[in-house]
Amino acid sequence: MKDTQGYLTADGRQIGGVLMEMRNITLRFGGVVAIEDISFDIREGEIRAIIGPNGAGKSSMLNIISGFYTPSNGEVWYKGAPRPLMKPYEVARMGVARTFQNIALFExxxxxxxxxxxxxxxxxxxxxxxxxxxxxxxxxxxxxxxxxxxxxxxxxxxxxxxxxxxxxxxxxxxxxxxxRALAAEPSLLLLDEPMAGMNVEEKEDMSRFILDVNDEFGTTIALIEHDMGVVMDLSDRVVVMDYGKKIGDGTPDEVRGNQDVIDAYLGVAH
Amino acid sequence: MFYRTAGQFKTSYESDQALFPVRQDAILLAVILVFAWVIFPLTASEFTFQTLLIPILIYALAAMGLNILTGYAGQLSLGTAAFMGVGAYACYKMVTLMPWLNPVVAILLSGVFSAGVGVAFGIPSLRIKGFYLAIATLAAQFFLVWLFEKWAWLYNYNASGAIQVPNLTMFGVYVAGPQADSWVQYYLVLAIVSVMTVLCINLTRGNLGRTWKATRDVDIAAELIGINLMKSKLTAFMVSSYVVGVAGALFVFMWRGAAEPNLFDIPLSFRILFIAIIGGLGSILGNYLGAILIVGLPVVLGTLPAALGIPISSSMVEHINVMMVGGLIVFFLIIEPHGLAQLWRLIREKLIIWPFPH
Known part of the structure; x- marks a missing residue:
């Protein structure tokens, strides 16, 4: 176990110990390697963003966290213990709730x-x-x-x-x-592109709600989002993925200055 | 004006979740219940009991069972008649093996057997859905009817191969068999169907109902919010088959009086599916509306022309009936997939704001 001390965010919130830890996760579909040897942690009370260009493996990572995919290699640690192989509904019962990229409400x-x-x-x-x-x-x-x-x-x-x-x-x-996800009173809330397809006002509303949820209920949030402005403003720490590999991890400022991240997003001369 | 809901405030979640949060709904139901419990039995003839009142109730109950599975949990089934057969044969075996058993208890217990069989044939639903599941339930249909035919123990080795309902008494009154009065049977059917309806309404509006509907609407999302799909589907098969089995026992013991195995063949399954579709999938009320239409239509067609003095042969009536039912099914599938129940819902919405357009 790594340190459980946590850290203090830029806006002065105390972040707790490690809630969930991904250890050397690899996910293969046949010959395709969707995620390759990625490790990161999600701490109690923080807003953790996972970003990356399309096809980087972000949604696959979220699906692993929520138990929909089983990693080919590696372990998911949850609340200080390795999580055994579980069905998605069992994961949900352990306090992981999520929303979907394409809305999946019961119409x-x-x-x-x-x-x-x-x-x-x-x-x-x-x-x-x-x-x-x-x-x-x-x-x-x-x-x-x-x-x-x-x-x-x-x-x-x-x-x-x-x-x-x-x-x-x-x-x-x-x-x-x-x-619906909040009603479950989850320990970990996963948001898969909560602002996809929204206009500016709706994005502002949604951002406010996400911050309020984190602030009032102390819910740990892991989110995937393409809007960089939103990600950089909301999140405490950011994981950056590209082609299934982790290329950056840290506070928004650290990630913004990371050369690999800039290359992944802007392209680089080969 | 008559259906105005303004001013009916709810001050607790309990009253908001009441069975009839709108007063007019309760009044309407009370009127229907008075008709069902008092006026119909007092005025109905033997013919009305046997061709309309009793079959409508039994068909409505069978459709309700199917609706729980198909309308609420989204699992298409074509084996309804076979599960009714299981209920009927189970009831027959129980009353012949244990003649001291109260007939109502026997009928309610017979659903337990069909529930067990239903769960067994529901297991394929864990892997397949839609049309493929429908085909898998067809297997139940063929297998069970074959079993009713070949397993002589089921019909007590009768030479005819059919089951004959014996005379059964309850508190000294004949309730089943050739000696039973229609009105007694009607009251018994009405009581059982009423109780089952209340139970079904409660199940479908509560936690289990939401679980079923979630499974029906987006099964992957349902699993990711914590629903055990296997449990959800199998409880749907269990509850549905229980209700259908009770309906099957009523079908034979309170109405037909005798049954051959082929009575529980595919045509009956389809008839019940049509009732559920025309009445409205995912609705309890719809089963009654659908049953009234499907059971009532041939009776109206059979008596109306004669009453009006139009000469029409009985085979013609049968043909017209088949054509009209077929037409109605196509009509509802295209125009109103949610059936008669949805029509009533729209009428009710309009009534609430009437005479204003908005």
Whole structure:
């Protein structure tokens, strides 16, 4: 285990010990090496960005963290212990929630029901209790509804809570998806391009929400984003990937000055 | 004006999550229940009981079972009739092996057997979906009907190969078999179907219902937010087959009185699928609307021309019925994929704001 001391960010927030650590992760699809020997850590309370040009392996990395892909080599350490081979739903139950690059909301349900699905991992009433809507099932519905309403309130989507998700515009859908992930009260929140396809105002809103989430709930956030301005402003530390390799890791300022990173983004004469 | 929801405030999540948060819905349901429990039984003739009231309820229950699987959990099934058969044969074996068993208990227990069989045939759903799963459930359809035919123990080695419902009494009253009165059977069916409906509504609006709908809408996202897809799909198969099995037991014991194996063949599966599609996938109310239409249409076609004095042969009626059902299915698939239930939803939305356009 490396140090658990953490560090102090530029804006004076105390970052805690290591929450998740990727150790020498390699991911191969047949002969294609999507990720090659990458190691980095995510610390408690920080906003960690993963950036890189298209096809660098960022989304694959996120899929490994959320258990959707199994690394060919290497280990994922979570909360100080190596994580055994797990199904994605088991990873989710351990406190990892995520949003998707292409919105993956449940279109046939209302906003409220969608956000309630985020509470699934916290509900344990049996079949009979649910069928009778009595006892534990009813208590859970009400208790979890309270949590969900707080999230809805926090993300300012009260007015659409009973609207079917299919009727919402793109920007709101992204917000509902964030609400669903937040409702799970995750230890680690993964955001896959939370601002893709948004206009400036929507990006500002989303940035504010991400910072607020981190600030108020202390949620650790790992995000992938292409908008460099957003990444540099939001994140505490940045991992830069290119062609499946890690080419930079550090604070936004360090990464900005890194020659490999500049080369990857601007191209370099061969 | 009559359906105005303004002024009905909710002050707790409990009241917001109530079964009928809108008062008019509750009143409407109360009116329907009065008709179902009092007015219909008092006025209906033997013919109405046997051709409309009892079959509509039983078909609605069977469609409800299928709807849980296909409409809510998104797993297409073409084996409904076979699972009904499992319920019917299980019930038959129970009442003949244990004649002291209360018929209602036997009917409710018979669903347990079909639930078990349903889960077994639901296992392929873990690997395949859509049309391919439908074909896999067809296997259940063929296999089970074959089993009903070949396994003589199931029909107590009858020479006819069919099951005959014996006379069953409950508290001294005949409830099944040739001696049972229609109105007694109607009340029994109505009671069981009502209770099952309430249970199904609760399941589909609660946590399990959300799990099913999430599995249906985006299964990968569902798994990544913590849903065990295997558990979600298999519980859907279990609950669905239970309901369908009870419907099958009612079908034979409270309505048909006797059944041959081929009664549970594909045409019945399709009939129930049509009820669910026309009524509306992903809706509980739709099953009733669909059953009323599919069961009621041939009766109306059979009696209306005669009442109007139009000479029409009974085979013609049958042909017209088939054509109209076929046309309706195409119509609903194109115009309103969410079926009659969605039509009611739209009407209700308009009624709430009527007489204003917005």
């Amino acid at each position: 046939g349900m209302t906003v409220l029901d969608n956000v309630m699905t985020g509470r699934l991992t916290h509900m344990h009433a049996g079949l009979l209790s649910q069928a009778l809507w009595w006892g534990r099932a009813r208590d859970e519905e009400i208790a979890n509804r309270e949590v969900v309403e707080k999230v809805i309130d926090f993300l300012e989507i009260q007015n659409i809570r009973k609207t079917p998700v299919g009727r919402l515009p793109y920007g709101l859908k992204k917000r509902v998806e964030l609400a």
